[in-house]
Amino acid sequence: MDRRTVLGSLAALFATASFPFAETFRHAGGYGAATRIGRIYLSKVPNEADADLLRELIGVVPFARESGDWKAHFDHLKREDFSKADTIIVDGWLLARCEARFCALLTFA
Amino acid sequence: MFVDFRKLGQNSRLDTDICIIGAGAAGITIACELARTHRRVVLVESGDFEFDAATQALYQGEVVGEPYPALDTPRLRLFGGTTNHWAGHCRPLDPIDFQVRPWISHSGWPIDRPTLEPFYARAQKVCDLGPPNYVADEWPQLAEFLIPFQPTRLVNRMWQYSPPTRFGEKFREDLERSRSVSVLLNANAVEVVLAPSGAQVTGVRLKSLDGKEGVIRARQFVLACGGIENARLLLDSNGVERDGVGNRRGLVGRYFLEHPHAIVAYAIPETPIARYEAYYASVEVDGIPIQVKPGVSEIAQRELKILNGCIDLGYGFDRSPGYLGIYHIIRNVRRGRMPSDVDEAIWRVLMDLDGAGAGLYRELKGRKALWFGANFEQAPNPDSRVLLSAERDALGAHRVKLDWRLSHIDKRSVRVACKIVGEELGRLGLARMRLDDWFLANDTTWNDLEGHFHHMGTTRMSDDPSMGVVDRNCKVHGVPNLYIAGSSVFPTCGYANATLTIVALALRLADHLGDRS
Ligand SMILES: Cc1cc2nc3c(=O)[nH]c(=O)nc-3n(C[C@H](O)[C@H](O)[C@H](O)COP(=O)(O)OP(=O)(O)OC[C@H]3O[C@@H](n4cnc5c(N)ncnc54)[C@H](O)[C@@H]3O)c2cc1C
Numbered sequence: 001m002d003r004r005t006v007l008g009s010l011a012a013l014f015a016t017a018s019f020p021f022a023e024t025f026r027h028a029g030g031y032g033a034a035t036r037i038g039r040i041y042l043s044k045v046p047n048e049a050d051a052d053l054l055r056e057l058i059g060v061v062p063f064a065r066e067s068g069d070w071k072a073h074f075d076h077l078k079r080e081d082f083s084k085a086d087t088i089i090v091d092g093w094l095l096a097r098c099e100a101r102f103c104a105l106l107t108f109a
Numbered sequence: 110m111f112v113d114f115r116k117l118g119q120n121s122r123l124d125t126d127i128c129i130i131g132a133g134a135a136g137i138t139i140a141c142e143l144a145r146t147h148r149r150v151v152l153v154e155s156g157d158f159e160f161d162a163a164t165q166a167l168y169q170g171e172v173v174g175e176p177y178p179a180l181d182t183p184r185l186r187l188f189g190g191t192t193n194h195w196a197g198h199c200r201p202l203d204p205i206d207f208q209v210r211p212w213i214s215h216s217g218w219p220i221d222r223p224t225l226e227p228f229y230a231r232a233q234k235v236c237d238l239g240p241p242n243y244v245a246d247e248w249p250q251l252a253e254f255l256i257p258f259q260p261t262r263l264v265n266r267m268w269q270y271s272p273p274t275r276f277g278e279k280f281r282e283d284l285e286r287s288r289s290v291s292v293l294l295n296a297n298a299v300e301v302v303l304a305p306s307g308a309q310v311t312g313v314r315l316k317s318l319d320g321k322e323g324v325i326r327a328r329q330f331v332l333a334c335g336g337i338e339n340a341r342l343l344l345d346s347n348g349v350e351r352d353g354v355g356n357r358r359g360l361v362g363r364y365f366l367e368h369p370h371a372i373v374a375y376a377i378p379e380t381p382i383a384r385y386e387a388y389y390a391s392v393e394v395d396g397i398p399i400q401v402k403p404g405v406s407e408i409a410q411r412e413l414k415i416l417n418g419c420i421d422l423g424y425g426f427d428r429s430p431g432y433l434g435i436y437h438i439i440r441n442v443r444r445g446r447m448p449s450d451v452d453e454a455i456w457r458v459l460m461d462l463d464g465a466g467a468g469l470y471r472e473l474k475g476r477k478a479l480w481f482g483a484n485f486e487q488a489p490n491p492d493s494r495v496l497l498s499a500e501r502d503a504l505g506a507h508r509v510k511l512d513w514r515l516s517h518i519d520k521r522s523v524r525v526a527c528k529i530v531g532e533e534l535g536r537l538g539l540a541r542m543r544l545d546d547w548f549l550a551n552d553t554t555w556n557d558l559e560g561h562f563h564h565m566g567t568t569r570m571s572d573d574p575s576m577g578v579v580d581r582n583c584k585v586h587g588v589p590n591l592y593i594a595g596s597s598v599f600p601t602c603g604y605a606n607a608t609l610t611i612v613a614l615a616l617r618l619a620d621h622l623g624d625r626s
Contacts (some may be wrong), residue, residue: 033463075538082536083259087528092429092543094531 031106037090038103044090048101051108058101074098111285113157114296114317121323123293125151127622128313128327130298130342133190134608135594135615136333137276137284138235142619144287151325152284152292153315156187158277163318163503167297170337170509171498175558177367177513183562184335188294189277191335191562192608197273198400199238199609200266201229205407205417206486206603212414213518215364215489216601219572219581228613235612236271237279239397243267250394251401254387258403258533266404266419268606269397296323299506301330301346301354301591310354310591316504329622333594333615336564336607337365340495340597341509343568343578355568355585360578362495365511366487366566366602369519370421370559373548374481374527375428376540377471382479385539388422389479402484403533404604405526415522418485418604420530427478428545431461432468479540481530483523484561486604490516495567513560517553524548563607565596583618594618 042049048057059073081087081096088100095103127143129136132154140152156164168181185191202222209217230241245251245265255265284292293315300314302324312326332339340362344353353361386392387401402419410417426436434457441448448454458465471478487493493514497507524544531542547556571577574586579598585591594615596607603610 030463030467033467036463079536079538082532085529085532087532087535089528089544089549092546092549094528094535094542094544096535 033091034103035106037093037095037100038105038107040090041088041100041104042107044088045104048104051105054101054105054108058098058105074102110287110290111292111294114293114315114323115319115321117321117323119321119323121321123151123323123325125149125291125325125327127151127329127331128153128325129331129333129594130313131155131190131332131334131338131595132188132277132292133333133335133595134192134195134276135611136331137189137280138612138615139331139333139594139619139622140290140292141280141283142616143623144283144290146623147289148623150290151327152290153296153298153313153325154188154292154294155297156185157294158188158281160185160187160193164295167502167504167506168338169502170511171500172511172513174493174512174514175555177511177560180337180509180511184337184564187277188281188292189275192274192276195273195608197236197271198268198606199236199271200243200268200605201225201241201613202603202605202610203407203417205410206601206605210410213416213488213601215491215576218570218600219577220570225610225613225617228616229609231616232609232612233269235274235616236609237274238269238271238609239395243269245401248394248399251387251392251399254385254392255401256385256388256403256533256537256539259536260406261408262406262529263403263409263533264406265401268400268402270391270400293325297504297506298332298334298342299345299504300348301332301342303346303349303354303588305349307350308587309589318503327590329590329592331592331594331618331622336567336595336597337495337509337511339593339595340567341497341507344495344497345507355578355588355591357587358575360569360576362567363491363493364489364566364569364600365493365495365513365564366489366599367513367560368563368602368604368606369485369487369515369523369555370483370561371548371555371557372423372428372480372482372545373523374531374542374544375425376479376481376531376534376542377427378477378479378540379538382539385422389424403530405529409529413525415525416486416488416518418483418522418526420523420527421482421484423480423482424477425480426472427464427468428480429461429464429468429543430457430546431463431465432472434458434461435465435469481527481542483527484604485519485523485526486602488516488518489566489569489601490514493566515553515555515558520548520553520555521551561606563596563602565599565602565607568593568597569600570598571600582621583614592618592622 077098170180204222245267404419498510568578
C-alpha cells in the first residue's frame with residue numbers, strides 16, 4: 001500500500017463509525033476539527049511534521065501491511081498513552097499522543 | 110434553659126464556669142457535651158429561634174480581593190447558626206491533610222488524623238451519619254457504581270450526607286431541659302475583655318439590638334461564632350491590646366481559606382454513564398445517601414507537588430467557547446432580553462463554529478455532556494485574610510472586610526488533577542475531556558469562581574505562637590482561659606466540607622474543658 005493510499009484510506013475510515021477515533025472527533029466537531037487539531041499539534045511538535053514518521057509512530061505502516069484489526073490496534077495504543085499520561089492538550093481537548101499524531105497525519109491526506 | 114437577654118436588667122452581670130459564644134454547630138456541640146459534666150455553662154447566641162433581618166444584618170461586610178457573595182447571605186445568625194441551611198455533605202479530612210508537606214508552605218497541623226479518629230466517630234452520630242467508614246472500596250454495595258481508576262493516580266473518595274442535621278432543632282430540647290446549661294438568646298458578644306496585663310479574659314461584653322448591655326464573667330471562654338466572625342471579634346476587642354486579642358503576632362484574620370470552586374472542563378461520554386450516578390448524583394446504601402468523587406492519590410500529590418483534592422462530576426451542557434456563546438444568547442432571549450454583550454457572544458460562536466455546531470447538535474439530540482469542577486483545598490496564604498472594615502454595624506462594632514486571595518498552586522493543582530481524571534476516563538474509554546480555555550492559562554485567574562461557604566484558617570492552629578493563633582488544644586496562645594471552636598482553627602483545610610471536622614474538634618475541646626474545669 002503506498003503512502004497516498006494509506007492516507008486516503010485513513011481519511012475514508014475516519015468518516016465511518018467503525019473507526020476507533022471517529023467518535024472522539026465527531027464530538028470535537030468532525031473531520032474539520034480533527035485536521036485543525038492536527039495542524040495545531042504539528043505547530044507544537046514541529047519535528048513530527050513528516051507523514052512517514054507519523055505513520056511509523058502510530059504503527060500505520062506495519063499495520064496496513066498486515067491489514068489487521070484497526071480498532072483493536074488504536075484502542076491499545078490509546079489506552080497505553082493514557083495510562084502513561086503520554087497525552088497532549090490541543091485546542092482544549094485532552095488527547096492521547098497517538099490521537100494527536102493521527103490528526104496530524106490527516107493533514108497530509 | 111433558654112433566657113432572652115433583652116428581658117434581663119440593664120447592665121446585668123452574669124457569672125458562670127464556661128461561657129461559649131455562638132450557638133451553631135460548634136457551640137451547640139460543646140454545650141451539649143458539657144451538659145453531661147454538670148459544669149455551669151452559658152451559651153451566648155446573637156439570634157433567636159427564628160430568622161430576624163436586623164440581626165442577620167450584623168453579618169454584612171465588605172468584599173475585596175476575589176469575588177465572594179455578600180457576607181450576610183451564606184452565614185445565618187440565629188440559634189443553630191448556619192446549620193439552619195447547610196447541605197449536610199460530610200467527610201473527614203484525609204491523613205495527609207494533617208501532615209507537613211514540604212511543597213505547600215505553612216502546611217501541617219500539630220495533631221494528626223489518629224488523634225481525631227475517636228472524635229470523628231462521635232461526630233458521625235452528632236450529624237446523624239452512618240458508620241465512620243469513608244473508604245469507598247470497603248462498601249461492597251458501592252462496588253457496581255465505582256469507576257476502576259488506577260489507584261496510584263486516582264482514589265474514589267466518598268461522602269456521606271447528613272439529613273442534614275439542623276443543630277438548633279435537634280438539640281433544642283436537650284438544652285431546654287439542661288439544668289447546667291443556659292442559652293442566652295438575642296445577646297451579641299461585642300468585646301472580649303482582657304485583664305490589663307492582657308494575660309487572661311475577664312469577661313465578654315454583650316449587647317442586644319434594643320439597647321440592653323451586660324457582661325458575662327467565666328473561668329473559661331470559647332469563641333464559636335464561625336470562621337469569619339471569630340476573627341472579627343478578636344480583632345475588634347482592642348480595649349487592652351491595640352491589635353486585638355490573641356493578635357500579638359498579627360496572625361488573627363490571616364490565612365483565610367475557602368474551597369475554591371469553578372467549572373473547569375467538560376467531556377463527552379463515549380459510553381452510557383448512567384450507572385456511575387454515584388459521581389454525578391448520589392446513591393443510597395443502607396439508607397445513607399453517598400456520593401463519590403475521583404480524588405488525587407497521595408502518591409500523585411507527592412510526585413506532582415500538588416494540593417489535595419477531588420474533581421466534581423456533573424451532568425449538563427457543553428462548555429466549548431462557541432457553544433457557551435450560543436447558550437448565553439439563548440438563555441437571555443428566553444428571558445425576553447438580548448444580552449448586553451451579544452457582540453462578544455457572537456464573536457465567540459464565530460471563532461469556534463465546530464464547538465458551537467457540535468454542542469448545538471448534542472443539545473438538540475438531548476445528549477448531555479459531563480462537566481468537571483474543582484473540589485480542592487486552598488494553600489495557606491497569609492495575604493488571604495479577614496480584616497476590620499471602617500464601617501460599623503448597628504451595635505457599633507466594626508464590620509468585616511474579606512480579602513480572599515488564591516495562589517498559583519491552587520489553580521495548577523486543579524489543572525493537574527483534572528488532566529489525570531481526563532486521562533483515566535480516556536484510558537477506560539468512558540469520556541473525552543475538553544478543558545476550558547481560561548483554565549489552561551498558567552496564572553492565578555479563575556472564571557466564575559465560587560467558594561463552598563466554608564470559612565477557615567483565620568485563627569490557625571500551631572504549637573508555635575509565631576505560626577498560629579491557637580495551640581493544639583484550641584487555646585489562644587498567651588491567653589490561657591480563651592479557646593476557639595470552629596473551622597477558623599484549621600491550618601490547612603483539605604477538600605472535605607468543614608462541618609464534620611468542626612464537630613469532631615468541638616467534641617475534643619469539650620472533653621478538654623470538661624476535664625479541666
Ligand atoms: C449554603 C451552605 C451550605 C453548606 N453546606 C455544607 C455542607 O454540605 N457540608 C458542610 O460540612 N458544611 C456546609 N456548610 C458550612 C456549614 O454550615 C458550617 O461549616 C457550619 O455551620 C459552621 O459551624 P459554626 O458553629 O462554626 O458556625 P455557625 O453555624 O455559622 O454558627 C455561628 C453562630 O454564632 C452566632 N454568632 C456570631 N457572632 C456572634 C456574636 N458576636 N455574638 C453571639 N453570637 C454570635 C451566630 O448567630 C451563629 O448562630 C454550608 C454552608 C452554607 C452557607
